[in-house]
Amino acid sequence: MNTSFYIVEDDKVVQNILKRIIEKNDLGDIIGSSNDGGKAIEDIKILKPDIVLVDLLLPTVDGIKIVSKVKETHEDVTFIMISQVSSEEMISKAYKNGIEFFISKPINVIEVITVIEKIKEKVNMSKVIQSFEDALKGIRRIDHVPTEKKSKEHSNEDKIEKVLAQLGILGEAGVKDIMEIILWIIEHMEEGKNNLPKYKLSDIYKYLCDKYSEEEGISTNTSAIEQRVRRSSIKALKNIANMGIENPENEIFVKYSSTLFNFKEVRNQMNFARGESDQSGKVNIKKFIEGIIIDIKDE
Known part of the structure; x- marks a missing residue:
């Protein structure tokens, strides 16, 4: 529309x-x-x-x-x-x-x-976030009959999608990559513990290249995956900064501005968006990814 x-x-x-x-x-x-x-x-x-x-x-x-x-x-x-x-x-x-x-x-x-x-x-x-929230309300209304418990992975996917929707990036090209990276890290966490495994993002990018090739016949490279993830996370930073400009008390802004990003960088992006600075904010990909993991594990 x-x-x-x-x-x-x-x-x-x-x-x-x-x-x-x-x-x-x-x-x-x-x-x-x-x-x-x-x-x-x-x-x-x-x-x-x-x-x-x-x-x-x-x-x-x-x-x-x-x-x-x-x-x-x-x-x-x-x-x-x-x-x-x-x-x-x-x-x-x-x-x-x-x-x-x-x-x-x-x-x-x-x-x-x-x-x-x-x-x-x-x-x-805002429309995407609202439609997502409305969809969740609709699901809760009709899903009053107890059903078989969802698998752990599927439940995690739902939680990740909810966070990405709140960040306004569900339609971004790197969302699938971000989802796969988070699921890989969660899968390699010790059972019953919330300790993150030791890993290099470059290794996970290589893993995804092989996975996409074997399972979907998609040929890609680590640089392409890295760029998609970075562009999507930067878009999330921009959206969060805009929320903060519009309303510093916005729940999503308050929740994610310091857990997924360095707040100094959020402030830099806010100043950049207002035209008060020529330096935009930067994203730490690991902090962004691990912040989402901590968030969905705390639910």
Whole structure:
């Protein structure tokens, strides 16, 4: 499903520019627009767009009021504020009321596209997490009849998938590799103990090459596996950092920001995402993998 947009802007020229940017760059579907704040509030509550582009200075009802009113009942609507206002106090107030990003006028096309794509990534991640949680609730509702106990490995797979879903990376190419690495390590842990075995990631990558070749006829190499795992774990870091920017008290952010990553690197990534630093965060693959193992073993 495409990302849906609603535009609140009293300047028709700016409104049309934003529409063209979204349509020309295939960023999503525009499901409504308005130049009146009061009407916009009612429309947004009914239409429930994923992202709202809203001007700060509007007649009758200003942008901050729109954000706070909508957020009272629709917390999942994401707001990007666009304005020529330069007052730090006003911008700070806008963030406190729930905007995700502030773009200064005059409109810079590249900046608008970059911000929207970044926000879309977070919106899609939230949808994945929500759908996963809804699926789990549905399973619990219908699975009221006792069934045969799942195998240990299958149970571990479910737990790993849950963590990866919370990190927003279930669709990444390296997820299968991460799953196999974790299952290999768990299999080689001493029975009844939580002590991790001694291992080298390079050896496990080689093991996976052989396994994929023998069981699935897939030819690959250790470098390809390593790159897939690294890209997926970096994506997880980016998602966690974005959660922390959006809400430092987010349960997933609090739970994983220091157990799967070095928190200093999470902070570096948060600063990078805000544009406050040119140095992004880094991932320690072993810490990431072993953090997931510790998490699922503690359940």
